[in-house]
Amino acid sequence: MVSVRFFVGLAPASRQNAAMRHESMHVGMKVQHPDYGVGTVKSVSEHLADIRFDSGLRTLSPEQCDLKPAEPEAELNGLTVPLSAIISETVAGMVRELGLERDNSVVEKLAVRWQTGTLVLRPSDPTLQSKETPLEVFFHKIVMLRNNLRVLEQKINAHEKLSDAEKVEMQQYITRCYGSLTTFNILFKDKDDHFSSKGE
Numbered sequence: 001m002v003s004v005r006f007f008v009g010l011a012p013a014s015r016q017n018a019a020m021r022h023e024s025m026h027v028g029m030k031v032q033h034p035d036y037g038v039g040t041v042k043s044v045s046e047h048l049a050d051i052r053f054d055s056g057l058r059t060l061s062p063e064q065c066d067l068k069p070a071e072p073e074a075e076l077n078g079l080t081v082p083l084s085a086i087i088s089e090t091v092a093g094m095v096r097e098l099g100l101e102r103d104n105s106v107v108e109k110l111a112v113r114w115q116t117g118t119l120v121l122r123p124s125d126p127t128l129q130s131k132e133t134p135l136e137v138f139f140h141k142i143v144m145l146r147n148n149l150r151v152l153e154q155k156i157n158a159h160e161k162l163s164d165a166e167k168v169e170m171q172q173y174i175t176r177c178y179g180s181l182t183t184f185n186i187l188f189k190d191k192d193d194h195f196s197s198k199g200e
Contacts, residue, residue, distance in 0.1 A: 020062045020063070020067040020068060020069070021062060021063060023164075025041050025044050025049055025062060025157070026041065026044065026082075026085070026153065026154050026157035026158055027041055027042065027043060027044065027150070027153045027154065027157060028040065028041060028085070028150065028153075028154070029041040029069070029071075029082055029085070030069070030070040030071045030082070031051060031067050031068065031069060031070050032067070032068045032069070032070040033051070033053065033060075033065065033066070033067055034065075034066045036051075036053040036054075036055055036058065037053060037054060037055075038053070038070045039051040039052055039053035039054075039058070039070075040052050042057065042198070043171065043175075043198070044157055044167075044171070045168055045171075046164040046165065046168055047061055047063075048060065048061055049061075049062055069082065071083065071084055085154055089151060089154065092147065092151070107136050107139070108189075109139075109143065109188060109189055109190065109193055110135065110136065110139045110187060110188070110189060111186070111187060111188060111189045112189065114135050114139070114187055115135070115136070116134075116135075116136075117134075117135040118132050118133070118134060118135060119132065119133045119134070119135050119138045120132050121133075135187070139187050142181070142184050142187065145181070146181070146195065149174055149177060149178070152174060153171065153174055156170050156171060156174075157171075175197070175198065178195045178196055178197060178198075179195075179196075179197035181195040182194070182195045182196065182197060
């Protein structure tokens with residue numbers, strides 16, 4: 001049986017003063033910059049990270065600026081990741097396994113004009129039957145696909161055995177998936193939930 005111990009709170013002084021390494025960063029992570037304030041990591045490459053602050057999107061080298069985590073962290077067998085990411089992934093996994101997804105929470109993200117609507121797939125041959133699916137059902141699948149892509153991003157960026165080059169290569173495929181899914185942005189009520197060809 002594997003034993004897992006969580007240590008939540010401030011890191012030791014030696015770690016607080018050390019520069020943040022880009023290997024410890026992942027998409028969606030909250031970080032603190034001495035000049036720009038709190039920002040959200042949007043992408044991580046071999047040496048640089050794109051971080052969105054209130055002042056805009058900035059490309060920084062984590063090891064050359066005084067970046068610090070802006071959220072509690074948990075340490076698992078030497079792997080340090082944000083505590084919120086562990087909790088979110090654990091809860092999401094349990095919800096998926098138990099089939100307890102809240103359809104209402106998904107429908108709330110669907111634009112009002114599409115709610116109770118129907119997706120119709122009509123073949124060019126009029127003798128063939130059309131396929132109809134409630135838009136709420138279709139939208140639910142789109143949201144679940146987006147959530148799984150985000151989890152995949154986190155797993156790739158936190159993987160111990162993948163090289164930086166391999167992580168960047170895999171991240172590019174995920175970014176292309178996001179780009180392909182921009183077609184469905186019209187279904188979302190809020191622009192903050194939109195897919196982006198830049199992986200944001």
